[in-house]
Structures are given as structure tokens and as C-alpha cells.
Amino acid sequence: MPKLAIQDVGEFDIPEGKRLVKAIEDSGVDILHRCGGYARCTTCRVEFLVGEPQMRTVAERDKLKERGESGVRLSCQCLVEEDMHVRVIHTLQSTNLDDPGATPEDNITPEPEWVPLEEK
């Protein structure tokens, strides 16, 4: 079972293949996911310190490019398939929002089309 270390929070055993945003939330972190996990809002951004997945979805690639974001990943578009260490960027507590967003589905949405990380 992969281990997920969350900066300043702790380390957790995560079922292999679990959606990262769900793994973070189920570990007790109030991570934002304002679009419900559809690669539209970027509020679920994390920084990888260890174990960054080398594949990403086209939806993630295109959204981060559109927003001019680099050095971060969308946790709603990542699966926990190996040990990881991440830093969560936005939590509900760090904002004045009322809720983190609609609950993301268990599977990656929209239907993922995978491309290598280095593919621009």
C-alpha cells in the first residue's frame, strides 16, 4: 500500500490507485476542490516533493498551461500509485469560503486521456 506524506500533517497508508484529492481529504485535510474534480478550477493544486507521477491527463496539462501554472499538479487528476510526499496549497481553512466544493467522484473526471509529463 503506498504511503502518502502530507507536508505538516502526517503520513498515511493509501489504497493503491486512489484519486489523490480523495486521499488527501480522507486523511483529514480540508483541501479545496471547487469544480468537483473536473480539472477546471485548479484549487486542488499540490506541489510534489517526492513521487510526482510521470503521466498526466490532457485535461490537467491544458488547464495548467491555460493558467500559466508550473511546478504544481492538480490532485484531482492524479492517482496514488507509489509513495508520495506533497504540499497542499489551498485548504478551506486558509480561505473564507463556506465549503471546499462538490465531492469529487472516486474515478478521475473527465474520462482521463494520459500523456507523458514532459509532453507539452
Ligand code: FES
Ligand atoms: S481542478 Fe477543480 S478540483 Fe481539481
